[in-house]
Amino acid sequence: MHDLTKIQEIIDRAPRSSGSLIAVLQDIQREFHYLPCEALTATAKALDVPLSKVYSVSTFYNAFSLTPRGERVVRICQGTACHIRGADLVQEQLESGLGIKPGQTTADMKFTLEVVNCLGVCAMAPVVVIDDKIHGNVRCDKAVKLVKKD
Amino acid sequence: MRIDSIDKLSRWREECRRTFTAPQRKVFVCLGEACLANGAEEVFHEFQKLVAERKLSDVTVESVTKTGCHGFCSLGPLVIIEPDGTFYTKVGKADVAKIVDKTLAAREVIDRLVYVDAGTKEKKVDYHTIPFYARQQRISLRNCGAIDPHKLVDYIAVGGYGALAKVLATMTPQQVIDEITNSRLRGRGGAGFPTGRKWATCAQIEADIRYVICNGDEGDPGAFSDRTTMGSDPHSVLEGMIICAYAVGSPQGYIYVREEYPLAVVTLQKAVDQARERGLLGQNILGSGLSFDIKISRGGGAFVCGESSALMKSVAGDVGEPRAKYIRSVIKGLHDKPTVLNNVETFATIPVIIERGADWFAAIGTKKSTGTKVFSLAGKITNTGLVEVPMGITLREIIFDIGGGIPDGRKFKAVQTGGPSGGCLPENKIDLPVDFDTLTEAGSMMGSGGMVIMDDRTCMVEVARYFLSFLASESCGKCVPCREGLYQLLQYCIKICDGVGTEADLAQMEQMAKVIQIGSLCGLGQSGPNPFLSTLMYFRDEYLAHIRDKKCPGGVCRKLITYTINDECTGCMACISVCPVIAITGEKKKKHIIDQALCSRCGSCYAVCKFDAIDIK
């Protein structure tokens, strides 16, 4: 079970209107690295928004995840520039190195692999972001080492 | 201290200017995203530490300034020493002591850190002489890399909020609209709608409230100019929005920023707080009676939210599904109220137009596309980064003169402009002038200014596949042509990449592409087939090579290529260690062999080989 008071605290910070929905979900996502079911229910109630809408919003936007994520989130950029400069190879190496596909989390809950569309750091393509640290010019043979080392 | 009159602002500006220009010499450390990722933060702290220790006569701790993105992202971390313009590239923490002791203390240039032109091998110390900078004319990016984005005083020192003061003191809302209309500024978000006309329409509609929204949802992969502006010069965006609010009569504005740009979100929020504290936002701005406030609205990561009606739904906290815009959003926008939506670059340009006049601005660029445009250069190009150039400049000038051409001695093949909604232009279109109409006529578009350059090792069919797969997964799913059509188009494209496509498929694809263009509800679907249609228009032979000859001329499509090892192989084992399917065998210092039955054709070996020993056929 999650810290319901923490969830409530986050909700209470935002104005009580349906317009705050995305912002509240983003804050919850930032705190828990995913959106726990009870958080969605609490948000719906507090902002007086139908639960179905909260669920729609949380499945529509890429920023939200409804399943718990690993300790470390590895995001591989698949923007055009990264794609042209071999992001596919890096992704494959990471997939085989971690044994998971994008969107999945390793069984030991250590790593989650995600694909993002563009982080705007195209000058350093291909780019891998581990937690919030950007790694540029990632060579496919170094990608797994990079993830496992730090 | 609240600045509650225009007089007070002038006095404060003098004060800011004195502080800003006090140090005789200044060290600017670029803290843009790319430089940051390469350790610019450490470089900055090292400078602060060492400068404090050394106690130089003309360089103090105040001289060390962190700035937003300077634009030349491929060479970061960048350090610029003014007023000489000394430009150091790829500066590491270890280099700082040397710079302080030699360049700062003894005015010696450190050769190793100086920019070397990739083509001519010429060294350039002063960045003003580097072609990448020399050919630019910076209006929207005027302060990027020149001020600390977190310091409002810096923005004030370089003349910030001067345009706002001018507007409030000397112009009526109608005069502001006229000035923007006369500048013939067109929206920088992509479609190029005349900004003045948009503002005028919004101001005319009877309504109890109007909104101003800044679109910072730079969703086009490969474009990063708005991120830079928001993160490096946030106040110019705010100033543009306040001027707009005055012109159309709006009390509330929103800036919609992508969550993928966390630094921009933080910087903008800080800027809004600072402006509010000083009375540049909120009630009775500069004592003029104008009240306007701005909220930052973070996007949730959906490309479709760059579309105006979807963006407005997202601002309102809803799923970003567009609506049919038979009634335009300037008339019925956010909460069904008249809304001006412009993008970051447009707003950042406004203050300059106001200060220097519509005629000055309209004289730049071409007749129908006035002013300058920021382009993000990325992909297979030597100088990746941001450039701002007058409209009408040719693609060749941007890519070869400013961008430094294609690296690794490879050949230019195509440039992709306008993001997923744009198109790919081939070499014979490279002398086209870059403006809204010419690009659209050529089957591409300006978009938000992304330019991804592709060399001869790029497969255009695969590029189309990439964009279709991007768009199919970013489609909101509301209307059928986009949801089902783009998906089916992608399936055909995959078939062709796999070498099992037919010419009949191609005909069917063209037919459905046209229906998707006409039949889709919003811009995403209507422009969704563009990457396919433009690659087909200019690279039909590549499609046919995949279909008829089962060959991928770019050497990319896995089912149509083979990797083999040639005699250049030194037996370094690098490829063996990287091969994910263990298809390469061999001993140290002996030529390796790829087992074609096992090879998955991923290209990892090719990517790591330092000796050009891997052939692709």
Next chain:
Amino acid sequence: MHLTINGKVIKAAEGEMLLPAIRRQGIEIPALCDHAAVEPCGACRLCMVEITRQDWNGWRRHVTSCLYPVEEGLIVSTHTPQVLEIRRTILDLYLARCPNSDVIQKMAEEYGLTKTSYEIIPEGDNCIMCYACTRICEMLGKSAISAVQRGHKKVISAPFGKEPPDCIGCLSCAFICPTDVIEWRDQNGTRTIWSRTFELISCTACGKQILTRDFADYLAAKRAVPREYFETCDDCKRVELSRKMGGLVDLAKEVAL
């Protein structure tokens, strides 16, 4: 206000959309997501027509008639070759997604299609994503179900794919669905829909069941319909009425005597 539809000048009311104005002329236009009870949404794109105006100098555009308000002087063509091609392609795409839907098959046949030219989508069912169900649910004030995910993966679902807490079992979604894809079942005094089971109110006199307790409670609360009205079925209420009226007749006679 006057506009021209397929060459004939017709009258229409300000604020009206094109689709009803066209249909009033007896012109058939296919539409799957259109329903009078809910706001138009433009999802199915089948009602597309071509429009132009005298002052557009030959420029034409295609719009969904369900969402385009009538305009003075508008010239509408409802069955141009291009319009027909758009409709045919859309139906073709639908056939790939919902190959087993009778409604789609019938419509597609009218446009000369017997089977799809595309690969059939394995995970497809008969849902055409017209949003009729979610719109009607929102309109009645519950929004128990919604469209989730996006793009090609978009489906209509209850929150978390589980029993929807806001559902009242009214069946409006199932009844409005043009392709009858929402499953429900009444048995042993209960109704099951969206995997949630509701208690049906049994007539106190005969046991006949019409609606769920939750629906009755909702109507009583929201629309101030006396709650006791729902306890008896329509058949028994008619008999009751006849008795009351008969009683009055008898009473009148007694008084007269």
Next chain:
Amino acid sequence: MTYRYVVNPDLCTGCRTCELACAFTHTQNQKPGRSRIYPIAYRPDKFVPVTCLQCDDAACVKSCLFEALKRNPTTGAIELDKQRCVNCRACVAACPFGCALIDDIHDEVVKCDLCGGSPACAQFCPTKALIYRRIA
């Protein structure tokens, strides 16, 4: 001009002509509809023709969440807009007199609409137990 639909149970013989008239008037696709009127025996030989009373503060109108039931200002009848009706049956359950009905043949909800101003039941009633007359 105002008309009123008047029922005189005393004259009703329970012949059910009204039912037939109603069903045939509401024929769709060559199939007669469900009758909106029923003579019901409240005693073995005594009948009352039961049909919609077009109540002033009608429960059916209140219960319809989609505004499909509206009063026709000319005839005074509460009419069902079939385009808007979703078939949710709220009105069937809500009507205190059981006069909104489910037509199983056409799978829809039906109620008396006074035939748009000339009710067939009254026209065909042989004993004038049902009359539709001008009152002003």
